[in-house]
Amino acid sequence: xxxxxxxxxxxxxxSGTSVKxxxxxxxxxxxxxxxxxxxxxxxxxxMATSNEGSKATYEQGVEKDKFLINHASLTLSTLTVTSAxxxxxxxxxxxAADRYEQYFGPGTRLTVT
Amino acid sequence: xxxxxxSQPEMSVxxxxxxxxxxxxDTSESDYYLFWYKQPPSRQMILVIRQEAYKQQNATENxxxxxxxxxxxxFSLKISDSQLGDAAMYFCACSGFNDYKLSFGAGTTxxxxx
Numbered sequence: 001x002x003x004x005x006x007x008x009x010x011x012x013x014x015s016g017t018s019v020k021x022x023x024x025x026x027x028x029x030x031x032x033x034x035x036x037x038x039x040x041x042x043x044x045x046x047m048a049t050s051n052e053g054s055k056a057t058y059e060q061g062v063e064k065d066k067f068l069i070n071h072a073s074l075t076l077s078t079l080t081v082t083s084a085x086x087x088x089x090x091x092x093x094x095x096a097a098d099r100y101e102q103y104f105g106p107g108t109r110l111t112v113t
Numbered sequence: 114x115x116x117x118x119x120s121q122p123e124m125s126v127x128x129x130x131x132x133x134x135x136x137x138x139d140t141s142e143s144d145y146y147l148f149w150y151k152q153p154p155s156r157q158m159i160l161v162i163r164q165e166a167y168k169q170q171n172a173t174e175n176x177x178x179x180x181x182x183x184x185x186x187x188f189s190l191k192i193s194d195s196q197l198g199d200a201a202m203y204f205c206a207c208s209g210f211n212d213y214k215l216s217f218g219a220g221t222t223x224x225x226x227x
Contacts, residue, residue: 001160032213038156043204043217091156097213100146104158 002028004096006105013084014113021079021108023094029074030096035067038091038107050077084112115140115207119218126195127226133180134190134221136205144210147181149190152220153201161203164188166210192223200225 003026013019023033031052036044048069049057056069066088068080077096081088089112095102117138126132138147149161164172164181171179176193192199205218 034214041202041220041222043219044158044215046214049214093156093158095158095215100208100210100213101160101163102213102215106155106157 002026002096002098002103004094004103004105006094006108008108009106010109010111012111012113015085016083018080018082019084019110021081021092021094021110023077023079023096023105025075025096025098025103028096028098030077030098031074032097033071033077034095034097034102035069035077035079036093036095038093040091044093047079081110084110086112088112115142115145115209115216117205117207117216117218119205119221121221122219123222123224125224125226126192126199128195128197130195131191131193132195132223134192134203134205134223136188136190136218138186138188138205138207138216138218140186140207140209142209146208146210147179147188148206148208148215149177149179149188150204150206150217151199151201152204153198158204162190195225197225197227199223 005024007022033050035047050071052071058064071077093107094105145166147164151159180189202220206215
């Protein structure tokens with residue numbers, strides 16, 4: 001099956017700093033990628049839809065200025081958490097769409113101290 | 114847009130036995146896809162099974178099968194001959210036919226007893 005990678009797998013940053021998470025589709029081109037946030041023992045919450053070459057579409061309640069998404073190529077999307085605060089600590093998962101199916105990355109655990 | 118409901122937060126099953134997870138959904142689309150995903154402790158999302166709504170035949174993947182009742186908007190997952198490796202959180206999800214966006218249910222945690 002298709003493979004999606006995420007980097008880093010775990011990041012710790014200080015409050016007020018920014019952190020970038022990369023999502024790559026390794027063996028296929030993805031015009032659409034998605035970013036999710038997941039709290040422990042809860043479901044995935046869609047944050048935004050990322051389309052190659054265009055602005056991301058954010059879900060209601062997601063601060064677009066805080067969670068910057070860039071989809072610069074057909075294999076790479078990035079999520080930058082700007083001015084991170086402890087409440088941004090969470091597990092972030094990306095997925096890449098290949099036709100009607102989404103392939104998920106392994107996730108990134110963000111801890112803001 | 115779709116909404117997905119999983120009413121069983123937790124299920125427990127004896128090894129080698131069968132367990133059925135419930136899922137209901139609502140959608141305004143005539144064509145759509147339904148999925149079951151598994152999330153083990155590693156938190157990697159793994160596709161278990163996929164069902165195209167226009168297909169009447171229930172999808173099957175080895176020990177995993179679904180009971181798709183389109184009129185009732187029900188999509189349950191049956192795990193047969195449960196194994197210790199089946200222990201995970203299972204999510205039911207739905208997407209539109211031309212829209213890749215997934216709507217997830219709240220999830221069901223499956224515990225397998227040895």
